[in-house]
Amino acid sequence: MAPEDRQPFSNSFRTSAFRLAIAYCLLFTVSVSVLLGAIYLITRSVLANEVDNVILIELDALADEYDREGQAGIGAELTRLRDAWGRAGAIYLLVDPQLQKRAGNLSSWPFAGVPKERWLEFDIEALRDGRMVRDPVRARVVEFPDGYRLLVGTEVSERRQFQERFRAATLWAIGSTALLGALLGLWLSTRLVARVRAISSACQQIVGGDFARRLPVTGLRDEFDSVAVAVNHVLTRLDQQTATVRATFDSAAHDLRGPLFRLRGRLEELQGFASLDAEARGSVDHALKDIDSLQRTLTILLQIAQAESGTALAESARIDLGELVQEISELYAPAAHAQGLDLACDTQVAWVNGHRQLLTQLLANLIENAVTYAGRGALIRLTVRAGEDGARLEVADNGVGIPIEDRERALRPFVRLSRSASAGSGLGLSLVVAIVRLHEAHLQLEDNAPGLRVVVQFHAARPEIALQARAVPPEAAPHVNATV
Amino acid sequence: MGTGRNASTNMRLLLIEDDPEAARFILKGLRESGYSVEHAADGRDGLFRATESRFDAIITDRMLPHMDGLAIVQLLRQQGCETPVLVLSALGNVDDRVRGLRAGGDDYLTKPFAFLELLARVEALLRRKSGPPATTTLKVADLELDLLGRRARRAGREIDLTSKEFTLLEFLVRRAGQVVTRTMLLEGVWDLQFDPQTNLIDVHISRLRQAVDRGFDRALIHTVRGAGYVVRDDGA
Numbered sequence: 039m040a041p042e043d044r045q046p047f048s049n050s051f052r053t054s055a056f057r058l059a060i061a062y063c064l065l066f067t068v069s070v071s072v073l074l075g076a077i078y079l080i081t082r083s084v085l086a087n088e089v090d091n092v093i094l095i096e097l098d099a100l101a102d103e104y105d106r107e108g109q110a111g112i113g114a115e116l117t118r119l120r121d122a123w124g125r126a127g128a129i130y131l132l133v134d135p136q137l138q139k140r141a142g143n144l145s146s147w148p149f150a151g152v153p154k155e156r157w158l159e160f161d162i163e164a165l166r167d168g169r170m171v172r173d174p175v176r177a178r179v180v181e182f183p184d185g186y187r188l189l190v191g192t193e194v195s196e197r198r199q200f201q202e203r204f205r206a207a208t209l210w211a212i213g214s215t216a217l218l219g220a221l222l223g224l225w226l227s228t229r230l231v232a233r234v235r236a237i238s239s240a241c242q243q244i245v246g247g248d249f250a251r252r253l254p255v256t257g258l259r260d261e262f263d264s265v266a267v268a269v270n271h272v273l274t275r276l277d278q279q280t281a282t283v284r285a286t287f288d289s290a291a292h293d294l295r296g297p298l299f300r301l302r303g304r305l306e307e308l309q310g311f312a313s314l315d316a317e318a319r320g321s322v323d324h325a326l327k328d329i330d331s332l333q334r335t336l337t338i339l340l341q342i343a344q345a346e347s348g349t350a351l352a353e354s355a356r357i358d359l360g361e362l363v364q365e366i367s368e369l370y371a372p373a374a375h376a377q378g379l380d381l382a383c384d385t386q387v388a389w390v391n392g393h394r395q396l397l398t399q400l401l402a403n404l405i406e407n408a409v410t411y412a413g414r415g416a417l418i419r420l421t422v423r424a425g426e427d428g429a430r431l432e433v434a435d436n437g438v439g440i441p442i443e444d445r446e447r448a449l450r451p452f453v454r455l456s457r458s459a460s461a462g463s464g465l466g467l468s469l470v471v472a473i474v475r476l477h478e479a480h481l482q483l484e485d486n487a488p489g490l491r492v493v494v495q496f497h498a499a500r501p502e503i504a505l506q507a508r509a510v511p512p513e514a515a516p517h518v519n520a521t522v
Numbered sequence: 523m524g525t526g527r528n529a530s531t532n533m534r535l536l537l538i539e540d541d542p543e544a545a546r547f548i549l550k551g552l553r554e555s556g557y558s559v560e561h562a563a564d565g566r567d568g569l570f571r572a573t574e575s576r577f578d579a580i581i582t583d584r585m586l587p588h589m590d591g592l593a594i595v596q597l598l599r600q601q602g603c604e605t606p607v608l609v610l611s612a613l614g615n616v617d618d619r620v621r622g623l624r625a626g627g628d629d630y631l632t633k634p635f636a637f638l639e640l641l642a643r644v645e646a647l648l649r650r651k652s653g654p655p656a657t658t659t660l661k662v663a664d665l666e667l668d669l670l671g672r673r674a675r676r677a678g679r680e681i682d683l684t685s686k687e688f689t690l691l692e693f694l695v696r697r698a699g700q701v702v703t704r705t706m707l708l709e710g711v712w713d714l715q716f717d718p719q720t721n722l723i724d725v726h727i728s729r730l731r732q733a734v735d736r737g738f739d740r741a742l743i744h745t746v747r748g749a750g751y752v753v754r755d756d757g758a
Contacts, residue, residue, distance in 0.1 A: 291614025299634035303547030372725040
C-alpha cells in the first residue's frame, strides 16, 4: 500500500462528489444556454416577422394609393401617413426611374443601382442625443409600371438593443447557474467528505487494533448509513471469528505445551537422580535442549499465525522505532562481537504504531539472521530514518548476501539457503514477513554490494488530531511577525 | 537443588494447577526447596483457599476447570488481597502476558519452563513483597553502588561501566543472594519479551564480570547452572 493511500480527501476539490457536482453544473449550464438560445432565436424571428408584416401591409396600402392617385398623391400621403400612424422608425422613399428622391423621409436612395433582393437591409445616419449614429433599417421596395420605386422600411435599432439585452441576460443567467452549481457542489462534497472522513477514520482505528469500534451511523437512512450498517455487520462477524481463531490458538497451544511441560518435568526429575551415569545424563541434557528448540519453533509458529490473523494488533501502541533498535542493538552488540562481527547502529526518533514484542522479535530475527549468514569479520549496520512517509529500518551486512534469484525463496517458511545448514528453524524470515505484513509495512531484500540489506518501510505513526490541525508551514510564522 | 539459596521454610505457597503431572512436578520441586505448599486442583477450590488463609505467594495456572486463572487474580485483587501472584500459562497468544499482568498478576511464565526459572521467579516475588528499603547506595561485600551518581566502586576503586552495564549490575545487586534467570534479566534490564536464539545475556554477564571481578580473589557474580546468575559474597 502506498503511503498516500492513508491520507484520503485532504482536499474537497479532489473528491468524486465535487467532480460529479461540477459535471452536473456543466450539464445544467449547457442546457440553460441551449434553452435561452432557442428562446432568443424564436423571439427574434417573431419580432422580425412582425416588422416584415407591417412593412408589407403598408407597402400594399401605398401601392393601391399610387394606382389610384398617381405619384402626386403619394407624396402627400407619405407625409400624412407619417403623422397619422406615427409608426416609430418608419422609413419611406419614393424615387423616379433615375433613382432621384420624389418624396419621403429618407434623404436619398441608399443603394448603388437597383438591388435584386426583395428584402433589403442598410444603415442610415441619424442624429440622436446630439450624436450621429448609424441605425439599421429593414425595407422592401416595390416598382411601379411607370418606373417609379417605393421603399418602405423600419428602422430596427430596437432589435439590436433587444439582442444586446438578451445576450447580457443570458450571460448573467448562465453565470449565476454556474456559480450556484459550483457552490452547491462544494457544499455537497464537503458534506460527503465529512461523512466519508468519519467512516475512514473509524476504519483506520479498527485496522489499528480497536476492534470494538464501529462505523458511525447517522440515522439519516441514506446510502452511507446502509454501507456503514453492512460494514458493521461484517465487523461483528469478523470479531466473532477472531475470537474463534484466538480460542483455536489457545487450545492448540495448550494441547502442545501441556505435554511438552510434563515431558520437561520428567526429564528434569531424571537429571536429579544421583545414580545416573554420565552417558545417560548427556542424553537427558540433549533431550532438554530438543524441548527448548521445539518450544521455540512452536512459539514462532504461534506468533506467525497470530501476526497473519491480525489478532495481535489489539495491543499495538506508539513506539519509537529508533529507540527500540538502539536498545536491541546494544543487547546484541557484545554477542556479535564475540562471534567476530561488528554491529553498528545509527538511529533517529521515528514513531510507528506497532506491537512492541513482535517488533522486538522482528529485529532480533533480522540481526540473528545477519550474524548467522554474514560470517566472521562482517559489519552489520542498523539504521532507522524518519521520513515524511514513515520510518525506514535497514539491517545491512557486508557478508555474502543473497543472490537475486534466491531472495523470494528466502522469505518462504522452512527454507534454509544452502550455506546455512547450521542454525535456525528456517522460520525466522517467515515470522519477519508476517510481522511486517501485520504492521502494513513493506519489506525488501536489497543488494548491499557486497552483502544483504533488508529494508522495512513503516507507515508513520498516526499523529494526534490536535497536532495535525495546528500544523503550520514553518516559513509562514516569521511573515506574520513581520507585518505586525 | 544445590543453589545455595536462603532458607525459606516459613514461606507458605498456594499452587492452583489442574494438570496432576505438572502439579506433582512443581510441588515436589518447591517442597525440596523448603517451601510449604498447598495444592488446589481447580479454580473454585483455589479461590476458596486463597481467600480462607494467608499465603506468601500464589502460583496459578490460567486454564482451570470452573474458573479462569486470571479471574481468580482479579477477584482476589478486588477483595483487597495483595498476595503476589505468579500466573502460569500454556496459552498461545503473544499478548497473554500483558493481559495477565493487567489483570493483577505480578509475573507471568509460559509453559514449558525449567523448574529453576519458576523457583527464581517465586523467590523474586517473595523478596519483592518484603520490599527493598529506599536507599541511594547498595552494597555487597566490597562492591558499592551509588544509585544517584550511577557509579560503582569495588574496594574503593572506581569501576568503569556503561549505563546499561550499571543497570544490569544494579538489577543483580538489588537481588543479591537470589538467582536471577536470563529471561528475568531480559525483561527487567532491557524491558524485552522474547526468546533470543543465542546466549546474549551470557556475553553481557561475562563483560560485567570482567569489570567487577577481575583482579579480585573473591568473585561476586556467580553462574547457577541451568538457571541463571547470582550476586553473592561467598568469602565471609
